Amino acid sequence: MPVDIVNEVKKLEDKKEEWRNAVSSSREMILSNLAMISQIPAPTFEEKNRSELIIERFSECGVAEPETDEMYNGCGMLYGTTGERNILITTHMDNNFDQFVDQNISITEHRIFGAGTPEDNLALAVLCTLHDIFSRADFKLKSNISLLATTRFNGRGDFSGIRHYMKNCRKRPDYVINLSGITLGQLDYFTLSRIRCDITVERGNFYESPWLSGSGNSTIIVANEIINSILRIPLPRKPKSLINIGMIKGGERFSTISRQTVFRLEVLSEDDSITDSVIGNIQDNCTDIGAKFGADVKLEFFGRHHAKGLTCSHPMIKCAAEIINSIGSRPTMNFINSEISVALAEGIPSLNLGLTTGEGGLGGKSYIDIKPIKDGIVQLMMLINLIDNGICDE
Template identity: 30%
Template structure:
């Protein structure tokens, strides 16, 4: 399939899934090899070394790690006018000591982090081989980035570092997530994820820190949340105390507020500080608010050509689109004014649990979607900047 001349016809994309299916062992092999290497946020070195080895084997250019530990390489295009960034986060929300053994069944792959995000990384590693097998040469450079320190408190530190420091600013970006197929995020909401910690000084008070957190929750529930800006408060997790017999000495609450408006989030954070100031008048109580993660609002509009093309491809491949257009992963690109889409590659379940799995069969559609979109972007790259 020669594809370097002219616009890539949308009709051909339906054939891509069938063609990609022939080479699924390449994806599955990379999935197992990379997924069985533990990579909690901040401890991704071994996984990054594996990725770099693979990049080198593939003969890519500029294979390197940057100062923060990201793995980067370039698949050179034939004209090299612009560059497209393809990225997947390499960290998983599991400790090194967890059992990382993967199991392949005829239709499923089981293993921790298989969907989030070993499949994304495996796709990053397999794509250059697929392009070669399909005789596809892009005109523009493709930057492949395995990003570290993405999850939870890491707050996409690796990706942010790359975007802030790269000498080769990408014209647009595609982010790979294992699931769900049909995912298409192109906007980020303004978000603030925080942790409120209450601590009681036992010399001054016999109160329970859990009761204090409950009072804070009551106050948080009174915050004005503007519906028109889709402002939402989520109480995510709570933990505290050491025994059922004694009043808890410490307790913490993790929460998130999100909205379409950065200003609304700023105002809400101020109000939360006021709530905490009020409650900390209680003798012997100290209250702290720590930022877990933030993102800013922005991204592409639904009518942007990149979004429309992605929707067209999903339709051609009979992929059911997911409703949610927002994801915080878009936020770092908003900061740098780079158009970005986040794609899901297959169906999965039990994410972040020990029985996490992905379905194998839909992967070929997920890959065809990616390759098709890359081809369309490559041919009409100026549309990205519309």
């Protein structure tokens, strides 16, 4: 007999208020963790110091087995009474800000401002405070909860932190919940097929002056030809697919011919076969144009993800959507390339939850709202409770 998920969520109404109070009493600890996490820069591949703080926080809170692995992933355990299910709660530590960017946050009456705060520093802070919140709420579980702060998520890191964890963890998780700073109500449970590529165009020795050698030798011109050829690659409307040329760098100064141009692109599709075909097209185009212009064109593909996901009929997704409704928010579904990509690829039911409202971005104006954090954490507790009681099992 199918489980009545609406009713199961309703049953948690009484508990919800108790849990809200517990989260409220942990407010300072969450914000304090957030402030201290933000003070430690963690560009991708340089997360060690932040990882040490996470472990220290786990340890101080009484999280069992606080440790880092070879990749400096920060891990800890909250053991349940029977260990019937294993639930992995995760978020990543690294961000796009280097150590010279001031990431110190400012806590005002209703909002917290600061670079990186919406980009998951809040999620890390919540991860570090969960044990304290659970203790205050007397939130007891049969399942084991694994807490994981991963490294090497962004860019060239290519999720290698979570990949390493999944490959080496002692017990495969039965469910994975990834936390994001923003946005509350967002419910992501499928990932697109993806590949990233660095294309480097280089020229050998020639007269530096464009006056003598002609500007056609410039690697910028060659790169431009390649970009045009990529934009001519036919993409279907269905399955939806996209090529995004995200970054470009080339040339030295006004008066010399550019000897190196690098650009980076990402291919996204709902279908793996489209991505494969685009890869082939790009390779052919680069070979042809390189030969035509006598330039050395190097391609480096990385960050391959396969299109995977759950459907909205999966009980875990139904539960999460109903929970989001019950806290007065509206579930919005989107694709995401987060830690869940790795778990979904292994067939583990996984989703991503946002914790509060706010606005991200690289500027100093990015912020999160303080008040909704409470609901963000309560939704997480409700989902964990339903998973623990088998309501999310297929």
